[in-house]
Amino acid sequence: MKLALLFTLLTSTPEGVVVAHDNQLRLGNRWTADGVEHPTAIVSSDRQVAVLDALNNEAVVADLATGRTTRFDTAETPVAAAFAGSELYVLARDARVLQHGATRIPLAADPAFLRAVNGKLYVYSRAGTLQEIERDRVTRQLTVPPFASDFEISGSTGYLVYPRDARVRTVDLGAMKASAELAVGAVPVDLDFAGGGTALTARILAVADPSAKRVWLAEGTQSLAEAIGRGFLRGVLGLGLFGNRASQFPTGVDRVHVRGKHWIAYDSASGTLYYFTRRSSSVVARGIAPGAYALTATGVAWWNGTSVAEKPLQ
């Protein structure tokens, strides 16, 4: 199968699905604005959407209500962005900076992932550094194992995925300390949170493993206090409670996305998008470019080559 790799990105916003492609940024039938030539990353808040062009070092921010846009040049190779409130931060990988307006915050080598939580920003650099940024300066940093393929945050815990080691490592962001390590699958690549995180249950991690052609469901870390509160300690013991449960796919999926009770997975090699549950998986669409899909409040949306297609999920 020939997979069209030309850039098209979708993101789900409170106003609807925004699609970025071919120098356009569009919100359904409501507005169309000038976008970027090569959309390589898209991020949204309740009020705004930002699309990056990592090749041309450019960003466009659009107001969701009006479609009014602001365009600006970024430092070299903007690969990620995050809104902290209404403020946009852009991670320029090859310039090794986090850009906030005219401010450029120096970062460690090969910064790859940016997450915003509670007014703080966290950047994981693949040379092996996790940096916390507050009020436009690095406030704390931690040396962690290098070469993670994903970094996600839930609550006060950061999760780093290591394909070579088949490990998910966690960081207690409150203490800024490494906290636990879980063996997951054969080649875990991508992670999302599949529920849990209540007073009675720990976070459930959904981990895409293209080698095993599975999404592993594992219990994430819990703090000592949380563990004692639940009467047991399991997060640090390797495989979590759900470690042997996995969803199977006909091809190797390397991206997993969860929104509420809806779970989707994506195989970048074949461009196949799957919907899955704990017991089964089914194909939603084939030939989809990376990033050209999004989970919405009611289902899944994807770019079919000419328009946004949507499918409600049970």
Add this chain to the structure above:
Amino acid sequence: MRLLVVVLLALPLAAQSRLASDFEIAQMEKQLARSKEFEAQLSGRLNLGDVRAARNERSLARAEYLKAYDLAQRERLDARRDSSLTRYANATSYAALAQAKLGREADAFSLLEEAARYASDDAEAWNLYASAMRILGYPRKAIAAARNSVAIAATKTDKLDLAVYQHALATALIEAGEAREAETLLVTVTASLRSKEFEALQREAARAESFEVYNSARGDVAAYVSLLNRAQLRLASLYERRGDIERARAEYERVLAGRTDDVVALNALARLARTDGERERYYAEAFEANPFSMALVREYQKQLRDRTPPPIDDATTGGAVRKALAQLARGESRAARASLDALLAKFPENETLRTLRREAEGASVIALPSATPSAAELRALLGNFERLTPEQRVALDQATYTSVVQFEGSAFESGTIDGVPFRFGEATIFSGTFDITRPLRLTYRILGVTRSGDRDALLLEPVRLEAAP
């Protein structure tokens, strides 16, 4: 054994070429026929594409890059199906490199990012990333990727790998205008490669008489030979650019010590020659190495503006191309076209020859000469006589021209007008007494174009001969 290392991608492709690439093409084709392994097939296709591109055979180069991409794409899917993610990442990087060579920047970038998800700890993956970005004209991105590969390789023990990645970083730095850091790196790389640390490879290269230089080298010896060649050329070029001619010359000569027909080094040494004789010798060797290098052609054309070359032996392809260029420089576009047509009959796909042939056509509208024509006007007419319109031919038949001429030999039959050859239909006797050895004033009609000796000449009908004022 090193399977495949992208060493080069350092010099402009047009500058890397050589007719000796016939040998490399044969070697690559042998490799393709002999081994069906992915790496052998891939490196064969990539190198064939590079050699074709270097010879300015762009459509053939493109065909090879497309084959390389298809190979890599198949390998990606096979590896994924086999759950071999290391193979998948490797194939994805090479698919990206092939896309970059095809100029498809969006697809290349997307594939590079995909490979980086699985192999951000792999120095070679970052080296391929840097190479692809450099090919696509993003030197800053190439620098960042190359720094990653150097940082990773510096933690390992393989010195050849480290040198490969340092060279890639230096290349990207040069393209971004950061020559100082690049020079420091290249001095380190070349010193390291010539050091005792590489004694075993030096011996092996000498024993096997390895001299082929590839962009995608298979095996340590090929990688070593290719890297040393490219690093020395790069360093020499940096010295030359900052005016350190002696160091530049020494470095270029080191390149020739490894490979006597390196066209880039020969061209550079011609450029930096101390005497006209030395210059001509290096140009002759460079054109023998590759007569189709556009960079070499352009540089030689620049030289021809200021200097008239000695007679050129056109028995070889290199000599034939130089002769055509000399003819073009003298404004003998008719003769140049004939020379180029003969070459195109042998090398019909060659785009350098096609370009020169188009240039030999000259301006689309030919003007008739003025009553006392300049040499340029006569040359233009000589080169484009058959392109005159019927109306222009009628006007030409009726016009007479006057020029100061220099006859050759002992009869009034042929000579030159300000260097432009002419000839009468037959030897002519003029009434009066004239010193044939001195310039004379000739009034004439222009009948057409003929041959005089081995050159095109204007065929003139004499009207009157007078002593020159």
